[in-house]
Amino acid sequence: RGFLSRLNPFAKSTAAVEPTQPTEAAKATEDLKVEIEEEEEEQPVPSWKNERQSLTPEQLEESIRSAAAPFVDTASTFHLNKIELIDPKIKFQVLKAYVVSTGHEIPNKDLASIHTLRDLYSTVQRLDQEARALPENPKGHVVAEWFDKNKTNLPPNMVFIPYKKSKGIKVEDRKSTNKRFL
Known part of the structure; x- marks a missing residue:
């Protein structure tokens, strides 16, 4: 056994470890039967934000x-x-x-x-x-301009779909489309 192993608290000791017997308290908890009530239906947590409203x-x-x-x-x-x-x-x-x-x-x-x-x-x-x-079309967007400029060199299945959080395009909708570069 080396010097560093004596300093390591996780090092195995040379003394044999005796197996422990369950105590009376542990036996008593084994006999205890607990019934836990589960909630019928868990409601999804609603978003804390409402839809954006235009206000006067x-x-x-x-x-x-x-x-x-x-x-x-x-x-x-x-x-x-x-x-x-x-x-x-x-x-x-x-x-x-x-x-x-x-x-x-x-x-x-x-x-x-x-x-x-x-x-x-x-x-x-x-x-x-x-x-x-802000304009409704993606003009002014750097990536959209690049797509417009290089449209002839790109394969026909590559299109630019701008992601606008304010428009309400959800992540699920973006994943379900069969387009690249969403």
Whole structure:
């Protein structure tokens, strides 16, 4: 037996290990019969986000106020810029409640710039305007432009299908198609 094997706690010792006999407590647990009730049907967990809704400025302000109402006092002031979201815990509770109720996603890069409910309002309006400004066709997409440019050199079974999360194209639909480069 070497020097390092004495330091290794997992090394086998030279002494024989005696087999242990079950104790009385172990025998008592063997005799114990336990019935476990299983739930009848497990409901699938619903998504915490609703479908994205297009909102007018009045509806947007009302949805922000209703999402923030359980966490901050929105009834005491009329102006959204006076309702501050200083505490990060409350801020993210308000943001999650807003996302759940409207389906609008707020990118991570914009989270740090939201300090009041007015900031949330202006951020959502800006994101909505940017989403409306995007063209419906995939022009402007780098891969789509490459496919258009090299269409004559590509086999006919290769097509470009843009993946747009906002369009609702599901992963299952993308897998069921027989196209390449989805």
